Amino acid sequence: MSSLRNRYSWGGFELGPSQRHTLKTAIDCVGRGLHSGVEARLRLVPAPAGSGIVFHRTDLDQRIPACYDHVSDTRLCTVVSLPGHPEISVGTIEHLMAALMANQIDDLTIEVNGPELPILDGSASPYIFLIQSAGIAEHGGDRNFIEVLRPVRVENDEAFAEFRPHGAGAYGALGLDLSLAIDFPSSAIGRQAFSISLTPESFARDLASARTFTLACEIEALKKAGLAKGGSLANAIVVEGTKVVNPEGLRWQDEFVRHKLLDVVGDLALAGAPLVGRFIGNRTGHALNNRLLHALFADAANYRVTGTAFAGTPLQLQAAAATL
């Protein structure tokens, strides 16, 4: 990938490309939302350097920055909305956000004409296909990086999510290493763990195709709650006790933890700039992932922002981007 020519030097380590990226051209797709069941047209549109990733609800003509501070719901997917306007929102953003972060896309307008992104096949693989079909362009301006300086941890019973600074070891190309463990009573899932150094290649190879999943016993409750209206075996793994209901089976034996890690990448993409550090999670979900970002940015001693594009905290970066 040509972008790897421009790398950012950090304490003697080569971190990743320093040039900001967008797509070479606009690209779109159509599909149903997992929870709303509503068909939506999604269009990824190149955006100016420094503008960040911004959702544009074209049916309402409202823009919502892809920022952790705009997350309004994390029950079954990650939803961002305009502060004070929960009806102006976009849901199930995490798979697309993961694909964008892994492919080092800094600036993009995500147009969607409804309240939820298409679920497609339940993984990030179709989004990788769209990004690669459109092509990735360097378009000037330096990338900012957010370096974790000291451990930050959030917990909920046995579940936890934690950032740690990088030790002296080698960094992944994007500067973010992740480890996650999950534990489900269903024996088809059980206890699984997975670790990855995030790069475009490792994400595409090891995480992107992992599909979302649900337990058969929960589907009825979800539908009664008005959720999972667009769910089917074409876009989710359904687990019933010891077996996987989908006739085609699993893409990996540990597809479940890989998908949960994909979700983590997507949720952490809302930091507003690439993270440099380690993530360690146990049974974490969208709520805890978002709480971890809030905890990181709650104390300026926890992190520092590098790069010359903008100075300031991530929220100030977002504010600067929103004015472009």
Ligand SMILES: [Zn+2]
């Ligand atoms: Zn997911």
